[in-house]
Amino acid sequence: MNEIELLIRRRFETIGTGESVGAAARLMGAARAGILLVRDDSGALAGVVTDRDLSLRVVGHGRDGTHLPIGEIMSRPAHTCELTDDLAEALERMNRHGIRRMPALAQGKPVGLLVLDDVLHHVAGELRDLSHEARSRHDHPTSQRIQSTSGSPENILAELEERLGKLRGKLRAANWHAREAFLGELDEIKARLRQVLPLHGEDSAEQGQK
């Protein structure tokens, strides 16, 4: 299972093109959703509509939403990704189009919603795992468990480097929105990386202190 398939929300709300803006707003409120997938008469994805679309395109233009069909104000075509797409590429596409949520398709049908906040939450989790591992290695550099699962201490920083590099790539692709959980994790990883850096300095003091 690739990352997009793991990260998407399987629960999302849909509405028909002919339903009213008022109905869409009520659905968003009841479902605590910020986006609805709009389906045409055949059930295919016709577009998307967000709470911001409703605000700017309807309220901002003084239009009466009581009978206004969603099909008239939705964004179309929707920017989508496939379940099999590379996550970094999907994030880059979201960034390019300035969107935070993207329907994920399988065989042309929407099966989930890729949400930037969820991606950041996931990245935060990876950072936390990384920081825990860094801490464990620092506290127990000769631990059999750590050695057996992760190799020699000399490989510690090479692994950290690789994993941080991957995280950095994701952050770069998705760096314009935050999730609060992410913030706490970074404080933690910073503290723990500071623990592991001197470890490396001891291993290669001459090189490290230049």
Next chain:
Amino acid sequence: MALPNRFLAKPRTIAPAASAQLAAEQMDNAHVGSLIVTDERDNPVGILTDRDIALGVLCCDLAAEAVTVAELMSTPLHTIQRDQSLAEAAHLMRVHGIRRLPIVDAGGALLGLIAADDLIQILSADICHLSGAVQKSFVLESLPLPNHGSIFGPE
């Protein structure tokens, strides 16, 4: 370390008596997702988001010109002082479950706005610095702080 100066641009504001329609127009024109609501003495009293407008007006099939900003805005307004840190901003956002924090002076006057989006950009830069530190075997203390300030504060 105080909040970086680049966040001290005064954000878009609107009066409590203004209509929801005017608020939505202003958000559209300014390409923003929120407006700070200020009273007649220019003190910030609330915040209004595009979602507040969409749900507040359209859920009940109300007329946009008849609904006021005061009816839709969120209060009380959570703010941060300019001499507080980025870490405190992150903490306040987490505690209150919000993404935007108006920056005020000691008297409560509006000075700027910092958003969760801004924090993540700073954090991303910090991660790059940390990653670079690992790659180059530098000890962290030897690294210069990024000139935009850091979520982690002064070392």
